[in-house]
Amino acid sequence: MNKQSYLAAAERHCLLRGCKLTTLRRHILELVLEHDGVVKAYQVLADLQRERGVAAPPTVYRALDFLVEQGLLHKVDALNGFVVCSHFECNHHGLILVCEMCGRVEEIDASHFLGALQEVTEAVGFESREQNLLLTGVCKACHA
Amino acid sequence: MNKQSYLAAAERHCLLRGCKLTTLRRHILELVLEHDGVVKAYQVLADLQRERGVAAPPTVYRALDFLVEQGLLHKVDALNGFVVCSHFECNHHGLILVCEMCGRVEEIDASHFLGALQEVTEAVGFESREQNLLLTGVCKACHA
């Protein structure tokens, strides 16, 4: 999916959910899209400053948090970063594979798995929040 | 397992692996054991300072990194914290459940599961590092 159609889909997605993809938020989303794979908040901040002059951390963090909340981005805790979600429209449980070498990200659907996972945790009385799982490793390209 | 036998087991573990559980590292491990669940590096630092006077972040981080490397602790990225590993002796693939309410941690074995997960990732040519998975949610006690 190219950036334009992604952004259009994101617009629709927000409309459906009754939330506002404002100019700023859309701008931040575009900045994230400019990069392959995982992007850091302060990288986005730098990009924003380059295009717009001054900008402070909260501006970026608030927008990123919004985008995560709407399912448009995932937060990658292990790397203190963010990555675009490629299947925000389907109700999915993604498994996010992050390459340690190149930083690129692959998101595969693992709904059946994570469903089973949920059963395991429920067996011990633990109610896990819906979330995406993340694995780090080495991708096909870098592994060769 | 109580703290004393845990520490004794940790000693053995390190001996077997040919690495040194020095006084400092052991001390840090004890400090982590003092807490239930997830502990933060700066909390450990504060504990250490209380007992020993001055101490700087690298002292703590280095020890924590060592303990993670030896499998005695897990790093909990989502919370910027650390938690003791309760099964460092068996070669396990743990699934770590962190309660958002109380911060307590439950580690269950999910080897079969994570083995299957590995197959899925290999199918797309991704070689995932051995790692423990972590889920956040609400534990039995807090859920009631």
Next chain:
DNA sequence: AGGCGACTGTTATATAATAACATAATGACT
């Protein structure tokens, strides 16, 4: 117009982690 709610701007600060270099302890070898 006025007021409400949301979004955004701004300043300051809290929290987390590491770089770089100095010193000390350990162990191997002669």
Next chain:
DNA sequence: AGTCATTATGTTATTATATAACAGTCGCCT
């Protein structure tokens, strides 16, 4: 014992990540 290399720890400073708190703005509703 002496020396050398290696590992571990101490120390200072800095970088990186994230949030608190408050001020201003904008759109929208009545």
